[in-house]
Amino acid sequence: MGRIESPHCELALSELLDRILNRGVVIVGDLTISIADVDLIYVGLKVLLSSVETAEQLRSVPKPHKGEADHALPVCDH
């Protein structure tokens, strides 16, 4: 069946990280300095996704904009 998933569903989270980490305009290399090892995030995420406590762990990730954080994000219909 068709459905819309929120970032708190495992699949949507993996889609989200895939988009953030792999897509978007790439700034000319020598103008940026690295702030995070992207591979490291993947490793961390894989652990997160394979954990049965995924949902609980996600809820503990601090949100940058409390109260309005989800207004522009996909909604879960289940």
Next chain:
Amino acid sequence: MSAAAHNAAFVSSPPEGHDATDAVYVYGVVGRDAMAAGVAPPTEGIVPGVPVELLPAGDLAVVASRAPQTAFAPPETPETSTQDWATGRALAHHHVLAAMASLCTVAPVKFGALCRNMDDILALFERQGSEFARVLDRVAGAQEWGVKLFADMDASRTMAENTLAVATLKAEMTAASPGKAYFLRKKLDDAISEELREVLSRLSENIHGQLAALSKEATPNPAQQQLGAQLGSKSRLLILDASYLVAVNRTVELQQTVAHFAETLPAQGADLILTGPWPPYSFASVDTGGASDGPH
């Protein structure tokens, strides 16, 4: 006037409390008109307590956070792992872009773009300003949606086995001698595999075709190699994985189309997952991707 001088004329000097040597983290780029329209960026970005700003440069404005470079480094406290910290920052990057995308057209920049100082921002716009402008043109008035279509292999195989070609072979096999039946068995296996491929490609092409028809653009998602293990299994195969750039005024049409699939797909043993709207991450390039491509 050189491009650098042109840009320099528009870049604001750092406000009180900002050191000109502050590093600048770039989330994305918006048109200068968004600034003129009074679009208010989120009050916090990837660094706790540090606001998101629109820094004008030429006809564009960069969505950025400014802070000393050390503020962008992982904390050296034992209670937070670097992985958790980095994942949190990546999600914060997304929250900023999602908030901006709900207010105006934004060209997302790939996560992790930290420039050393404002001079680097000037150099950035001198080199890439026109690229950003083209991306903004490309995604104006549209949102990105993600689609994943999974096929239940048992149900698909049943459908393949019920096709006329397979049924004919089965009837032949029942009537054949043991030797010929063995030969026909192999032929039957091949026929089922062939029909299965047909069933699956018809299904994904039909759905991709209808979604692409109401989109400005469509692009297959690059294989998520490191996450791939999460995305399919022996019994549930990912047969369509793509992003669609859909004009905001066709959102309802998209949702109706997906709702229609929701009613018809279970009978075919398939499961369609729609995610979005996303900031246009998958359409934020001008050189690669983005061509109206078929399912892969």
